[in-house]
Amino acid sequence: MRFIYFSLVLSFSLFSCKNEEKNSDNILFHFIVNEFDHENGQMDTTFKIINNSSHAFEGGNWSIHWNQFLWAMDTDSLAKGLKFERISGGDSYLKIDFDSNWNLKANDTIEFNVIQKGIMRRICMGPMGVFLVDNKTQKAFDAKTKVEWENASGIEGLQMPTAAERYDDLKMVYDLEKNDLDWVTPRPKEINLSGKFRDPNKILTINMDENFSSLKSRLNNVLENFLSYRWDSSKSANLIIKENSSLGKEEYSLEILEEKIIISASSYAGLFYSFQSLHQIINVASNENNVWPILKITDSPRFEYRGFLFDISRNFHPAEKIKQIFDYMGYFKLNHFDFRITDDEGWRIEIPGLPELTTVGSNRGYTTDEQDKLFPSYGSGANGLKTGNGYISKVEFIDLLKYANDRNITVIPQISFPSHARAAIKSMRARYNKLSKADKTTDAQKYLLDDINDKSIYVSAQGYNDNIICICQESSYNFFNKVVSEVNSMYGEAKLKMKIFHIAADEVPYGSWTESPICKNFMKENKISSINELYDYNLFRIKKILDENNATMAGWEDVLLSHSKKSQSETEIKKEMMDLNFIPYVWNNTWGGGREDMIYKFANTGFKSIMSNSSAFYFDMANNRDMELYGLNWSGYVDYEDTWSTEPHNVFANKKSLKKHNISEEYLSKVVSLEEDAKENFLGIQSQLWGETLVNQDIVDELFMPNLVVFSQRAWSSSEKWIEIDDDDEQLTAHGRSWNIFSNNLGQRILPITSSLFGGVKYHLPKPGAIIINDTLKVKVEFPGLDVRFTRDGSEPNIDSELYNSPSYVYENDKIVLKVFDKTSRGGKSIKAN
DSSP, X not given: OOOOOOSTTTTTSOOOOOOOOOOOTTEEEEEEEEEEETTTTEEEEEEXXXXXXXXXXXXXXXXXXXXXXXXXEEGGGSOTTEEEEEEETTTTEEEEEEOTTOOBOTTEEEEEEEEEESOOOSGGGSOEEEEEEETTTTEEEXXXXXXXXXXXXXXXXXXXXXXXXXXXXXXXOOOOOXXXXXXXXXXXXXXXXXXXXXXXXXXXXXXXXXXXXXXXXXXXXXXXXXOOEEEOOSTTOSEEEEEOTTSOTTOEEEEEXXXXXXXXXXXXXXXXXXXXXXHHHHHXXXXXXXXXXXXXXXXXXXXXXXXXXXXXXXXXXXXXHHHHHHHHHHHTTOOEEEEEOEETTEEOBOOTTOTHHHHTXXXXXXXXXXXXXXXXOTTOTTTOHHHHSOOBOHHHHHHHHHHHHHTTOEEEEEOOOSXXXXXXXXXXXXXXXXXXXXTXXXXXXXXXXXXXXXXXXXXXXXXXXXXXXXXXXXXXXXXXXXXXXXXXXXXXXXXXXXXXXXXXXXXXXXXXXXXOHHHHHHHHHTTOOSHHHHHHHHHXXXXXXXXXXXXXXXXXXXXXXXXXXXXGGOOOBOGGGGXXXXXXXXOOOOTTTTOTTHHHHHXXXXXOEEEOOHHHHBTTBOSSSOTTSOSBOTTOOOXXXXXXXXXXXXXXXXXXXXXXXXOOHHHHTTOOOOOGGGGGGEEEEEXXXXXXXXXXXXXXXXXXXXXXXXXXXXXXSOOOGGGGOOSHHXXXXXXXXXXXXXXXXIIIIIHHHHTTGXXXXXXXXXXXXXXXXXXXXXXXXXXXXXXXXXXXXXXXXXXXXXXXXXXXXXXXXXXXXXXXXXXXXXXXXXXXXX
16 A cells, blocks of 8 residues: 655655665766755755766767656756656656767766755665666666765754664663563463473474364474474373364464473464464574473464565565565464555566566566566666566465465455556556557457546556556456456465455546546446446446455455545545445554544444554554665654554554654544444454565565564554553553563564574664763663674774673763674664764
C-alpha cells in the first residue's frame, strides 16, 4: 500500500536508501548538495559528470538519464543548452539533453548547477541509477553515482537527532540481568519457570502419538534444520508428543522436565509452534550457559491472522531470500505471507501462455518504447541490475508454497487489479503490437488491458497517468481470469488450496475512465450512470472469477470506499458492498489524519478486517530524521517502540503515542472505538515491507530485522498490562519498564542469534546515544547487549577501537565518535558525541 504524493507540497519528507551501484567506474556522477534552503523549500545542487571512459559524447547527441523521487527542478536555473524532461512517474524517470555546445570528451569533466525543488530528507532522494546515452548509436553507459550532502549549508535544518538527543530518548533503557529476560519470543501466554536447569540431550528420541503419524514428513522438513533427533516408538524416548484434541488449532503445551520433554497439541500448527519455542530455548542456551530451563509453557495466539507482506515488484528478490523470510516468520510464529508480486514497476511471476509479462514486465532498462522492457525505476539503471530484473518461475512458486506450508504459513498472492498495473498494461500492449504485426488481430486483442484512445486525466499517488486497467472491455477480464486460473493451478500442483486472493486495488486515482471511449460506450449500453457504479460492476466481475476458483476476495480498504475527489482521505464506507464478502486490509491511518479508527469502522460495519497500519506496521517507515537511515516517512517516523506499543484493539490507549503525535482530547472525542461484539470481525494484524528502497539485500535485512520480532510480539502475545492504566504518568512509567525488558531481550538474546540463524541477517544496528557531562562520556544503546566502541581522534571506530563498558573520562582535545557493533564484529553507522 502506498500513499506517496509527488507534489511539491509533500515532497520534502520522503525516502531513504543508499545510492550504491556496482557498475563500471569509467563514468562517475556526483550529485552535490551545496545548500538546503529551508525557507524556500529547495536545494542548490551541482551535477558533476566525470568521463573516464574512452567514449566521447558529442554535443547535441547525448543525454543523462536517472531516477529520482525528489524530481522537480527549477528549469530556469538550468544552464543554456540543457533541456529537462520527466519521462515517467513513480520514482520519476528523468533526463537532460545536451545541445551542441555541451561536448563530453574522453577523460573530460563537466558540471552545472541546478535548483531542485524540495528538501532531501533521505540520501536516495538524490539521483539513482544514472546512465548516459549516445543518441546516435543508442548505446547506454551506466555511471557510478555518489551523493554528497555532508558539507552543505543549512544542514542543521534537517533536524537529524544528535547523540545527546538519542541518549535522552533512551533514558528508560538500561542493562538487565539474564534472569529478567524471556526464553521465548513472542512471549507465551503462560510460562512457569522452576528456577532449575538441566543438561541438553545430545540426541532427542521422539515418540509421537500415532494419530499424528501422517505429519511426520512435514515435521522432518522443519526439524532436520535445527535438531539432532530420531524417531523412537519405545517408552524410553526422551521427547513425547501427545495429541490433545481439547487444544485450539495453534495452541500447544511444552514441558521440559529433568528427564524428558513433553509436547501436546491438536494439529500440525500446534506441533510446529511448540518446536519453534523449543528451538528458541536451545539457541538461547547454546549462546549462554548451555543448560535448558525446567519449565512449562502453555501457549496460543491472540490473533488468528498474523501477517507479513513482502513486495518484490518494485525491486526483485529471489526465491532463496523468500525462503529465509519464511523461516523467520515460522520461528516468530507469523502465519500469513502477503506476496506482492505485481505493481507499476514490475511483474514478478511467470504466467504460462503470457510470456510478455516476464519478458517485458519483469525487466527494466534503457528503452524508448517499452516494447522489450520497462523504463528504469528505483535506480535500476541502463540494464536493470539484480533487483530491477527478475521473476519467480512457476516451479519456484510451487516450491515456495510447499516450503511455506511446512512452516504453517498461508501464502496470499497479491496481484493488483485494476490499479498499480502499469507493468501488466505495457506487457499486454507489447503483446498486442507483436501479434498485430503478425496479422493475429483476434489473438492480439484477447488480453489487452488499456484503451489506447483513453484521454482521461488522472495522476496516481506515485505520479503515473497510465497505470489503470480499462475495466470496460472483456479482454481485461480475460486477462484476470487467465492469471487467477494459472496461479490457482500452481496451488493445485503444490496440493494446496488458494484460500485468499489479494487484488490490492488501492489508490485508484480520481478521473480514471472518465474520458475512455470504450467506457463511455459501455456505460451507455449497460445503463451505468456513474464511475462509482462502474467500479462496483468491476468488483463483482472480479468476485465471480475468484468464486469460480474457490478463493476469498481481499484487497486494500480503498475498494470499499466511495470513489471521490477526496482520494486517499475518503472515509465513506460503501455498506452495500457487504455482499462482496471482501476482506479489507486497512492501511491508511497516519496520525492526525482523521483515519486512525477506520479499521474499527470496518469491523463495526460487519466486514472481516485486517489491520495493516502504516503508522505502526510499515517496516519501511524510518525511525527518525537521520539522513543515513533507510526507509520512508510519509506516514510519520515509526520506531521499534511505536510498533511494539501499538494496541490493535485501541490505538488511542497508548499515552506515549498520543503525546508524540500531539493528539488532543477534542480530537479523541470524535474517534470511533471497536465495539465489543465486532471484535470477532477483527481478524488480526499485518506488517508490511514495501520494495521501493530495497535496492540490495543489506537494506532488506536492516528493515526486516528486528522489525519482524517486534511485530510478532503484538501479533501473538497478549495485550500489554500497562495499556490498561488510565493515569498518564503511571502508564508511561510501566510502559517504559516493559519496553526495557523487550529491548534487552532483543539485544542480549534474539539479535545475536539472528546473525547466523537461517543463514543470518544483517539486522539494524542503531546509532548509540551519548552525552559528555563533567568531562565524562556516558553512552546508551537502543538494544542493551550490543557493543559500543569509540575513538577519541575523530576517526571512524572499528572493531579494535576502545570498548565502552562504563562512564569514561574525556580529555580536553578528544573528538569522540561512536559506533555500535554486533558479536560478529559488524558495525553500524557512526555518530559524533556533542
